[in-house]
Amino acid sequence: MNLALWICAGLLATVALFGGITKTFVPKRKLAEAPGGAWTGEASVGFVKTLGVLEILAAAGLILPAVTDIAPVMVPVTAICWILLMIGAMITHLRHGERLTVAVNLVYLALAVFVAWGRLGPESFIG
Numbered sequence: 001m002n003l004a005l006w007i008c009a010g011l012l013a014t015v016a017l018f019g020g021i022t023k024t025f026v027p028k029r030k031l032a033e034a035p036g037g038a039w040t041g042e043a044s045v046g047f048v049k050t051l052g053v054l055e056i057l058a059a060a061g062l063i064l065p066a067v068t069d070i071a072p073v074m075v076p077v078t079a080i081c082w083i084l085l086m087i088g089a090m091i092t093h094l095r096h097g098e099r100l101t102v103a104v105n106l107v108y109l110a111l112a113v114f115v116a117w118g119r120l121g122p123e124s125f126i127g
Helices: 002-025 028-033 045-068 074-095 099-120
Strands: none
Touching: 002 045, 002 074, 002 099, 028 045, 045 074, 074 099
16 A cells, blocks of 8 residues: 555656656747647736746655655655645636646546545655
8 A cells, every 4th residue: 555655656756756857847828829738828927937936846845754754644744735726727728618627627536536535644754
């Protein structure tokens, strides 16, 4: 179970890091042209970049607290924040008719639910 939780957290961290770097450093115009990126055309540059920075922080929050054993409770807290982010992402992509992106976000949401449940319950770092 612990290994499965680490793998899921690692996958989520990878997705968050890639998405965060993309939103932070790729021009908004280019993001809007990418599959699943139509929503960025309606959002401000500041919002997109802020979301990117938050995703980079999420990547760190899913891994570093457990690795360093400094505030490991932040791993499930970060996973819960990721759940909320994915709910918002699914709503946004549904509004744009991007059903495939919604399905991908649903997988990320499920992984985050598993990490949050596992780290708050049976494989808690603090228990």
